Amino acid sequence: MQEYTPFKSGKVREVYDIGDCLIMNATDRISAFDHILKNRITGKGAILTQMSAFWFNYTKDIIPNHMLSTDPSDLPEFFRSAEFEGRCMKVRKLRMLPLECIVRGYITGSGWASYQKSGLVCGIPLPAGLKESQKLEQPIYTPSTKAELGDHDENISYEESIKVLEKEFPGHGEEYASALRDKTLELYTKCADYALSRGIIIADTKFEFGLDEEGRIVLGDEMLTPDSSRFWPLEGYEAGHGQPSYDKQFVRDWLKANPDSDYNLPQDVIDRTIAKYKEAFLLLTGREFKD
Helix, strand or coil, X not given: CCCCCCCEECCCEEEEECCXXXXXXXXXXXXXXXXXXXXXXXXXXXXXXXXXXXXXXXCCCCCCECEEECCHHHXXXXXXXXXXXXXXXXXXXXXXXXXXXXXXXXCCHHHHHHHHHHCXXXXXXXXXXXXXXCEEEEEEECCEXXXXXXXXXXXXXXXXXXXXXXXXXXXXXXXXXXXXXXXXXXXXXXXXXXXXXCCEEEEEEEEEEEECCCCCEEEECCCCCCCCEEEEECCCCCCCCCCCCCCCHHHHHHHHHCXXXXXXXXXXXXXXXXXXXXXXXXXXXXXXXXX
């Protein structure tokens, strides 16, 4: 049996090159505040992979994506062991574009903090008098640069995103920037409307895109998981304060309240986190997650 080692290892995902395509393995690691925590969240990686697969299938009418298969029989034998069960996605090779494409439908988190100081979110002026967690009249697109592991992403304006892309792809900066903005907003609108019908508010999320061999823009990385998005329960939603969540905001809140934790979570926080991920998976896909 041929063995493989990852050529890229991020906060959560490990990527393997198997020749004509890649294998993305979502581990059970969890990160917060640009740190990888010391704990593992059992089952989390499989939920991320299967939830991404659900959304990739749901949105393939809007834009092609990099997913080829999550079927173990389509993977090399090395990835069919219990260690990788449910976590691996076979994907196309892309030349990734150097932006994280963030879309915000509600004002929360760092956006809310910025708005309170200046009335702006990532340089975009918003109406006066908004409340925390309030739905915006229209979703806003707030791209950021992609930082190396351990560094912070930097929020940039749409105009700055053109310059970033133009530098790497001369003659295509504005073309790519406008396509990323438009596809990000289109994906968010379709998926947020669907999620709302299932009882979940998608407050914000991020997408990543790349170019295929023909130079077409393709959706890559993960899609609308609790790691890349803020999911709130529709039931009980009320603007004016923070919201309970189905995502790792729960972990962030615990870490903020326990600054001396050394990024080590207690077991009850781990248990409640995976329970939230499983509940979100059930609501969104209509299927119960099987460990």
